[in-house]
Amino acid sequence: MLKLLSLNGQKGWPYVQRLLVGLLQFLEPFLRNAELSGPVHLLYKGTLKILLMLLHNCPEFLCGYHFTFCNVIPSSCIQMRNIILSAYPPKMRVPDPSTPNFTVVEAPCILSEIDAVLKEKQMKSHLDEHLSMRQHDSSFLNGLKHSLLLPTSEADLAGSRYNVPLVNALVPYVGLQAIEQLQADVSESQSNAHSAAMQMFKALSCELDAEGRYLLLSAIANQLGYPNRHTRYFSDIMLYLFFESDQEIVKEQVTRVLLERLTMKGPRPWGLVFTVTELTKNQRYGGLGDKGS
Numbered sequence: 001m002l003k004l005l006s007l008n009g010q011k012g013w014p015y016v017q018r019l020l021v022g023l024l025q026f027l028e029p030f031l032r033n034a035e036l037s038g039p040v041h042l043l044y045k046g047t048l049k050i051l052l053m054l055l056h057n058c059p060e061f062l063c064g065y066h067f068t069f070c071n072v073i074p075s076s077c078i079q080m081r082n083i084i085l086s087a088y089p090p091k092m093r094v095p096d097p098s099t100p101n102f103t104v105v106e107a108p109c110i111l112s113e114i115d116a117v118l119k120e121k122q123m124k125s126h127l128d129e130h131l132s133m134r135q136h137d138s139s140f141l142n143g144l145k146h147s148l149l150l151p152t153s154e155a156d157l158a159g160s161r162y163n164v165p166l167v168n169a170l171v172p173y174v175g176l177q178a179i180e181q182l183q184a185d186v187s188e189s190q191s192n193a194h195s196a197a198m199q200m201f202k203a204l205s206c207e208l209d210a211e212g213r214y215l216l217l218s219a220i221a222n223q224l225g226y227p228n229r230h231t232r233y234f235s236d237i238m239l240y241l242f243f244e245s246d247q248e249i250v251k252e253q254v255t256r257v258l259l260e261r262l263t264m265k266g267p268r269p270w271g272l273v274f275t276v277t278e279l280t281k282n283q284r285y286g287g288l289g290d291k292g293s
Helices: 013-032 039-057 059-064 066-071 078-085 116-120 124-132 138-147 152-158 164-182 187-207 210-221 229-244 248-262 270-281
Strands: none
Touching: 013 039, 013 059, 013 066, 039 059, 039 078, 059 066, 066 078, 066 164, 078 248, 078 270, 116 124, 116 164, 124 164, 124 187, 138 187, 164 187, 164 210, 164 229, 187 210, 187 229, 210 229, 210 248, 229 248, 229 270, 248 270
8 A cells, every 4th residue: 555655646646545435435334333343343443553554654645635535434433534634744843733823824735526526416506606796695505405415215325314425525615715715815705705605604503403513513623634724714614603603502513523523532633623722722712711710
């Protein structure tokens, strides 16, 4: 595997990516249903060792394909996700995540085709149109909730009422479009894209049921990786949803998604630790950690 990854020009990376995705897809039904007896348990432990080997020997590979790998891992496999999201470029000097109001301008390396599912479901063009509009159409957001649901026959097989790959694609795609326009010099584009993204995330977090909201927040947490502007943007989104929501269930589920990852044994992603630190210590967000002292 390492020989394939070390080929010039990253020529072997797509092959290793497909092999690893195939392994994770094979494990997915067993992991989702917590059926880890006998050989499956040994295969799971071996998969964790492979991911740890990649984390130490080729972290940039995990960085580039983090979306693809997280997309085929069940939501219950937190440790596996943490390993993937803990990767960062080997030449990077990672700052202390407790640094308040940390800013970063570096763009992430994303090798996955994030919008493939959106194109397949014919949602991409509608999303792009909505993100570019000055006046945002509430009917689009109402329809979006239903677009994320699976037909009953497919839901029984998938083990979820929601199209999880679609939720996982929607979140980073919307965020990336907003980030791209925020980097532009056109103030109107900045305002349109950013406000549309914030409105969409807030509306979904308030209007989805508990299962859908958990999947949405998990998809956001999947973007909390190494220090870059992508990580910082989604960290701000998570904090925004916590402090701007007037629904306690939203605050509770944000807390759950963050803490279940933070308390898991093994490596913890930089963006996760940074977000929890901001949530509990930074006075900009209320300084929750200081209120109990």
